[in-house]
Amino acid sequence: MNEITSLKDRTRAFSKERDWEQYHNPKDLAIALVLEATEVLEPFRFKTEFNKEELAKELADVLNILLRLSDVLDIDIMHWFEEKMKENEKKYPVEKSYGLNLKYSEFED
């Protein structure tokens, strides 16, 4: 069992113990994921310094919901992470993207 599977099992057990699985449909989990992602901004709001622990907790909330959503939909998130990284490597080859903040569509041929 890989670590992602173990984390998914943990989020599933947490939900099951609380009888929350009934609320964990894809739409509501997708909404929750975006809402949790916006909370990542909270430690930065009106501050020049941020609390790293507060930020880490918000990132963990995002991971929690991401794992739950991928579990409910039986999505192998590690497989798709690898697929997306391959796509990103093709879209952003080092020789075209090194040190640049351009979108791939802005690269000159």
Ligand SMILES: [Mg+2]
């Ligand atoms: Mg949060």
